[in-house]
Amino acid sequence: MGTEWVEDTVYTATAVENYRGNAHRIDWNGADVFGPRDISILFRRKTAIGASGRDRRTGPHGERGGPVTAPRLAVVGAGVMGVGIASLALGHGVPVLLVETDASRLAGAPARVHQHLRLARLTGALPAEEAPARLATSASLAGAADAAAVVEAVTENGACKAEVLSEAAMIVAPGTPLISNTSSIPIDELADSVSCPESLLGTHFMNPPYLIPTVEVIRGKRTGELALAAALRLLSALKRTPVVVGDTPGFVTSRILHPMINDAVRVVESGTATAEEVDALLQGCLGHRTGPLRTADLIGLDNLLDSLRVLHERTGDEGCRPTALLVDKVEAGHLGRKTGRGFYEYGETLL
Amino acid sequence: MTTSSTGAATAQEIEQELSCHLEKRTKRSWAPEEDLFASGALSSLFAMELVVYLEKAFGVMIGGPDLRMENFRTVRAMSSMVLRLGGDAEEGGDA
Numbered sequence: 001m002g003t004e005w006v007e008d009t010v011y012t013a014t015a016v017e018n019y020r021g022n023a024h025r026i027d028w029n030g031a032d033v034f035g036p037r038d039i040s041i042l043f044r045r046k047t048a049i050g051a052s053g054r055d056r057r058t059g060p061h062g063e064r065g066g067p068v069t070a071p072r073l074a075v076v077g078a079g080v081m082g083v084g085i086a087s088l089a090l091g092h093g094v095p096v097l098l099v100e101t102d103a104s105r106l107a108g109a110p111a112r113v114h115q116h117l118r119l120a121r122l123t124g125a126l127p128a129e130e131a132p133a134r135l136a137t138s139a140s141l142a143g144a145a146d147a148a149a150v151v152e153a154v155t156e157n158g159a160c161k162a163e164v165l166s167e168a169a170m171i172v173a174p175g176t177p178l179i180s181n182t183s184s185i186p187i188d189e190l191a192d193s194v195s196c197p198e199s200l201l202g203t204h205f206m207n208p209p210y211l212i213p214t215v216e217v218i219r220g221k222r223t224g225e226l227a228l229a230a231a232l233r234l235l236s237a238l239k240r241t242p243v244v245v246g247d248t249p250g251f252v253t254s255r256i257l258h259p260m261i262n263d264a265v266r267v268v269e270s271g272t273a274t275a276e277e278v279d280a281l282l283q284g285c286l287g288h289r290t291g292p293l294r295t296a297d298l299i300g301l302d303n304l305l306d307s308l309r310v311l312h313e314r315t316g317d318e319g320c321r322p323t324a325l326l327v328d329k330v331e332a333g334h335l336g337r338k339t340g341r342g343f344y345e346y347g348e349t350l351l
Numbered sequence: 352m353t354t355s356s357t358g359a360a361t362a363q364e365i366e367q368e369l370s371c372h373l374e375k376r377t378k379r380s381w382a383p384e385e386d387l388f389a390s391g392a393l394s395s396l397f398a399m400e401l402v403v404y405l406e407k408a409f410g411v412m413i414g415g416p417d418l419r420m421e422n423f424r425t426v427r428a429m430s431s432m433v434l435r436l437g438g439d440a441e442e443g444g445d446a
Contacts, residue, residue, distance in 0.1 A: 115399070115403075118402065119396070119398075119399040119402075121415065122395070122398055122402065122418040122419065122420065122423075123395040123420065124419075124420070128418075211395065283391075290394060298396070337396075346400065347372075347376050347400055347404060
């Protein structure tokens with residue numbers, strides 16, 4: 001008779017607890033149908049009914065009920081991107097579990113999320129009248145068991161990412177999309193470390209994620225249709241416009257932008273022009289929104305360096321070999337906007 | 352943190368301190384009614400930096416309804432918002 005699926009649209013805290021360990025999957029669904037204000041029914045869950053016919057929506061003791069709550073998104077890593085992505089989700093009414101192993105970074109995360117939400121409101125990037133969803137923080141991934149999707153946003157290092165993704169794959173329900181947020185690491189390289197490579201895909205959010213409406217989405221060789229569709233529904237609920245691309249080092253944006261920024265650094269290094277002059281020309285003559293060096297400061301120079309190394313190792317393109325000036329700045333701890341100094345000086349470090 | 356501890360700052364004091372801060376940060380001077388963001392040289396990220404600066408320097412809390420670009424567009428707009436929010440000099444500095 002096979003497995004039957006029932007769909008329900010009501011979420012209860014007790015029910016979510018009861019579902020753990022049972023054969024079920026949670027699906028992002030209906031984002032186009034239900035508006036963000038109707039968050040309680042924004043997502044639908046499909047629940048497997050076993051051969052016995054027992055409806056697993058009922059807990060082991062037959063209990064039901066509890067307050068209605070939306071399934072949450074787990075974000076791993078409370079660095080610049082993790083905090084930004086969490087803020088984007090919270091601002092669109094999606095509850096977030098933010099996981100970070102560094103104690104001081106974890107402790108500071110809620111205040112940083114708060115500042116992001118204020119910036120988003122200031123610039124009109126989020127609906128002003130809507131209260132943000134609930135943020136939970138944790139040092140452990142264990143709480144991600146009920147997550148409807150996991151976004152991994154740890155350091156741009158294949159081994160670090162693989163470790164987190166592998167752990168997440170063992171914790172979440174089968175079929176839960178695992179999304180690696182990366183600027184350059186090929187998704188298929190990470191797929192070997194997860195038990196369910198078909199659930200894995202990539203995103204490359206720009207910084208800050210709520211100010212930039214377009215998101216690069218990376219479909220790996222082994223990415224399944226269901227995971228991709230679920231991720232696209234999530235992005236739609238977050239009011240982002242996805243562009244799905246293939247899986248090569250740096251994908252599209254980093255493959256083009258990062259060597260270009262590297263060249264801009266080289267121009268400054270050689271004394272041809274100052275950072276201000278390079279940016280002024282790229283902005284004024286070529287229509288670049290902020291200039292490559294201001295963009296570098298916003299990306300984070302450490303992240304840019306990691307990404308260039310990934311590109312250089314995998315493509316052999318000498319244009320991707322990090323310039324000495326960039327390496328020097330990172331070694332000196334001048335990482336851009338987030339530390340208050342990079343190619344420019346910043347008054348307040350808030351992002 | 353640089354205001355006196357004798358109560359509310361005047362519009363002139365606020366504008367002066369604000370202009371000074373802007374000149375230091377942007378390496379140019381700004382007329383009181385000049386639009387900081389019109390040329391595109393300053394971004395919305397700079398506006399958020401101004402929020403943090405105003406709160407620290409003048410001891411105000413800029414909440415929900417005031418978080419609009421219009422309030423940060425000119426020196427005058429910012430100073431009148433600070434005045435309206437109390438601009439209590441005694442609250443200045445670290446809370």
